[in-house]
Amino acid sequence: MHLARLILQRLALGIGTLFLVSVLIFLATQALPGNAARAILGNTATPEKVAVLSRQLGLDKPVARQYAIWVSHFVSGNLGRSFVGMDQPVSQVIGQPLYNSTVLVVLAALVSVPLSIGLGTYAALRRDGRLDRAVTTSTVALAALPEFVIGILVIIILSTEVLHLFPPIARPNPSVPVYRQLDELVLPVLTLTLAVFPYITRMMRAYTIEILESEYISMARLKGLPERIVIWRHAVPNAIVPAVQGTAMQLAWLAGGIVAVEYVFAYPGIGSALISAITERDIPTIQAITLILASVYVLLNLAADIITILVTPRLRTGLR
Amino acid sequence: MLTVEGLSIELEGSGVDIADEVAFTIRGGEILGLVGESGSGKTTVATALLMFERHGAVLGGGRITIDGRDVFAMDAKTLRSIRGRLISYVPQDPSMSLNPALRIRTQLMEILVTHGFGTSNEEREARVAEMMDEVLLPSGRDFLRRYPHQLSGGQQQRVAVGMAFACRPAMIVLDEPTTGLDVTTQAHVLRTVKDLTRMYGVAALYVTHDLAVVANVADHIAVMYAGRIVEVGPTETLFRSASHPYTRRLLISVPDLSGKHTLRGTLGRAPGPGHRPQGCRFAPRCKLAISECRAEFPPDDGPDENHRVRCWRWREVVAEPADTEFASRLRTEDTDGEGAVITVADVRCSYGDNDVIHGINMSVDSGRCLALVGESGSGKTTLARCISGIHSGRIAGSIKLDGHELKRNSRERPKSDRQAIQYIFQSPYASLNPRKSIAQILSLPLKMFFELNRNERETRMIEALERVSLDGSLLSVYPDQLSGGERQRVAIARALLAEPRVLICDEVTSSLDVLVQASIVELLSKLVRDLGVAMIFVTHHLPLVRSLADTVAVMNRGELVEYGCVDEVLDNPQAEYTKNLLADTPTVDIVDVP
Structure with a gap:
């Protein structure tokens, strides 16, 4: 009984740590300079194209929502799509x-x-x-x-x-x-x-x-x-x-x-x-x-x- | 039967002796008490009997025979076969010596298996059960399946004692086996050891620093000083007519429960390995010393065949008249709250959700000492911490200083209240900042509470050091250059510099040797009379109470079970708990101490 509780406690702590880590990673990548859509399309892209791609990528949504989507996808095994190399998963x-x-x-x-x-x-x-x-x-x-x-x-x-x-x-x-x-x-x-x-x-x-x-x-x-x-x-x-x-x-x-x-x-x-x-x-x-x-x-x-x-x-x- | 002749133990490489010329004999069924202060080499000698060298120590020479077998000549394999079988060991601290990763049963069974005791597992199981009965522990499966941490300190020590007797050895070495145990538990363990050695005709060596403990269990006593045995004799003879000056010093420094003699301390300290003088090593501290003493270690001599002493002047020591200073000291009878400095009324307090003190009433007058006595867990230290304002839990009731109510937390108290109550902690090794010089340590209360210039501060600090019998030149040294006793004196000086009304001493002598303890108690007792402070002396050691206190409060599980004048309580205890505590306290019956 005591043992089970102790192990569950550790598990919960581990999951909590992972959650915090995911938040940090997400925020850190948010802080990277530049817009992802622009990065994909290159410097020659028109502002309209950038805006369209931003919407497709969900970059116009609030940060918290973007995070929630990312995490839920990640947990279900969907790591998203790469920005480079022909939109590969x-x-x-x-x-x-x-x-x-x-x-x-x-x-x-x-x-x-x-x-x-x-x-x-x-x-x-x-x-x-x-x-x-x-x-x-x-x-x-x-x-x-x-x-x-x-x-x-x-x-x-x-x-x-x-x-x-x-x-x-x-x-x-x-x-x-x-x-x-x-x-x-x-x-x-x-x-x-x-x-x-x-x-x-x-x-x-x-x-x-x-x-x-x-x-x-x-x-x-x-x-x-x-x-x-x-x-x-x-x-x-x-x-x-x-x-x-x-x-x-x-x-x-x-x-x-x-x-x-x-x-x-x-x-x-x-x-x-x-x-x-x-x-x-x-x-x-x-x-x-x-x-x-x-x-x-x-x-x-x-x-x-x-x-x-x-x-x-x-x-x-x-x-x- | 064990015989030790000319045993010497050296520090590896340097040839500096830890112990030398050690010789004694123990017959089957007898217990020899080996008494000495820390650093005297007693534990090194004890483990040497099993040919076990601690890291850095090597056996120099000598002869050890057990039942006619020469232990010194044995090879490693033979040695292993006699350890635990012919000669066994009971360690000082069972909580460190029992393997935390193994069940009790495993640790008990393996010694039987290793030495081929019994022919089958059933037979060995039966022996384990028998051992548990002998040391008064349950022998059921559940108990044996426990790990060491699931036992109390007393139970752990019983397991260790049982283990030592498991293979019915001829010789057993007990290394301060009751240090850290409550008196009640200590009394049980001592009784068990004594009974078992008698029952099985085992020769036992009992190593301790506490004369009172061996007085009750040993048949003979050997006194060790600075690596040498200076006196050996039957227990009674030794207590009645000690013939070595050091033994006499030891005897008068044992707190006496009956109050027939006053405690007297000895200044100075025993020289460690590498710093020991030529000739008799006690000579520098001995007032009888003559030039012969400084030149050569005296030969084996003594009043009779059994009572041996190594002192050039033992005849003079024996003939020395009784010291007339041992008059019963003054004690005042009034214990009323009138003129009380500290008054505690219906105090209750807790640690988290646990109530540890349930309604205590007491008071201390100025120039008087109240002893707060109890076993571990009685709440005595918690109460002392409540009074000084460093208890962090909830406190209810009233604590008054000179008639006004004190704030719970010392940080909320005005400067004058903080100044008035000074606390001296148990361990002088932990209570002095190792990075500060004595001058820096002592100047702190002066800077806190008084407006003084540099010179005035220095004058006061030197006065305070002299008051606690230390030299003013110590101001520039750091705590690690001082002995335990000197450090505790510095801690006392620091408390005195605040010019307190109340001095709270929390087990201040429990980490010190007897001689040092006696001198600290002597000092405190003098300070109380001279300075008129009210002292609260927290202790688990009843004999100290008689030497020092005017009133005593006995605590058990957070309750005050008995409270009154020291002589009344100790001579005629009313509470069952006090009676048991007194009965379990080892005493030295010194018939006529000179």
Whole structure:
């Protein structure tokens, strides 16, 4: 009963956050300079033509009404029509890039999350050892570099100047399934992994050390429990929460951080799509992409919160 | 049976000793109380018995044998097999030591499984149930399925005690297991520990800073000072004829419930690792010290085989005549509201929707001290906060200062009212701003309430520091350079600088060691007489009441259960609650303290 209420509460908060985000996105795109109808028709259009198109697009209606229409369409899966490219539905414009980006993010997550959780925990268990020192120094260095710099370094080292192992740009053929052209994806995935893993690794290391120094771990050792049980039964369950929270935060970051990395590799993903939509003032596409990115952010954090509640007895059971 | 010989523990790398030359013996069925102030190395010694080193500490040398087995020579695997089986540990704070992610049952069963206790799960379940019965906890499924946070502090500590006795060990180490528990709960836990050690013939080491606690449970007492054991002896002998000057200091600083002796404090502090002098480490604070004391740590000596002391001059200490200053102090009998500074009439207040105080009437005269006593949750601190105007909830009833009604919130009170009531908080570590110098801290009330120039302010601040037995040169230092006791003195000086009519002290000694506590109580008691302020002393510790207060108000669940003159209430309590509280309070029966 208590548990259900707590989760419903989180869900409601998540939906509320999404609503606020949608309002912000809508207002921000409203504030963009220029009239959408003029943007579509170009500078040569007559004022009459602009007025007609404005009415067709619903730009003459009050802002609140425009918002309501937009949101209701969005919720029912209708993302509107793009201003450019022959009046295509937005869903078609962003469909393929969205898929491409999802593949990239999922691959990067599959590599970086287990790697960094494992590495962080291991470094904590072998605290002050050689591996721990290597991990702490290298992660500081990597964390200090922006992801596009990492991307360029990766290209220099593995693709152009030093070694010639992988193609410097990633343009998978849309008609062939991605998993058959993985070599195209190696460098972008590597770049994203290098950008994400320092944070999760350092966080896991710090939390694991805190847990290992806690009194309940000392107590478990003073009870004579084998180290295997001390770690797996006593330490790991308490480390799930930081692992989940950190992972969710970094995955959410990936969803946005991908924009710069895709640009470096000229990868046809959602980032590239967003950048071209901005240059073309394709407002419906900008709105759709930003709202999707924001939803991913909110949903990941929501999922992390719910998992946290489920694995923390104090939250799950309430007091007594 | 446990024997420790020549044990030393060092700080990793530096070789600075945390404890050295530690030696004692505990026989089966006996409890040895290891007493010392914070920083004396007692907890380090306690965990060393399980060959457990805390981060940064390493075992230097020595010999530890339990039932003839040399613990020091054991490899890691053998050590693991004896921890929890041959020797077990009860931690200081069970709320931190029980794993929050695991059910009680899991944490109890695993120790049995690990050490192969019992042959089947049924047998182990039965043992768990038996353990729960022994520590007076329910043994039903529902209870065992709970997580630690679903138990009260006392229940958590019982689980920890049960766990320690689970595999019927030969030796058990208890590390201040009753700190943070109410007296009633503490009394239950102590009784359980004592019964179980007797019943199973377990040798127990009970580590504490509280002499009164060990006086009731220990057979022998070892006193530790600055990393060394300075005196060991049977409990009664030690209390009757303490032969080390430090032990004597400790004894007179224990608040005495019976009121036969007055509290006396000791200034200065015990030296920490790396700052310890050559020879006897107590010498710099000892008035009997001679050149020999400063040159060499005295050898093991003493009146008889069981009572050992490490002091060059123990014969002089024993022979020293009783101190005549211990006369019963003056106490006035009038508790009427006449001349009352603070009068509280039918005060009720709440936190949110919860009523926490239900109609309290009391008053304090000038130059008198009222002790507000109760267990946690009794509402005593809330009442003190209501009077000082920092309680944020609803307040009904009347609170009067010198006959006029006070506003509820201190922000609405005129400057003169705010000046008249000063509050001293529980933790001197939290109540002084670490970024401000002592001069900045002390000048605040002067700037608030008086028109003074720089020099006048400085003169008053130095006077105030001297009044609380601190040196005027401390004005330029920051709080983190001071010990806990010194910080609390600064907090008192700050309150005095406002020239208050009423001083509210909220558990001001509970985070301090006994010697420091005694000196703070001595100081407060003197200030009340000298300055004629009315003091409200909030505490859960009844013996302090006898040493300090004139009247006492006992609170339970927001009600005033007993109110009157200290001697009357403590010697002849009327309310059932007060009687129980008194019965559960550990006491030291010091026959003739010199």
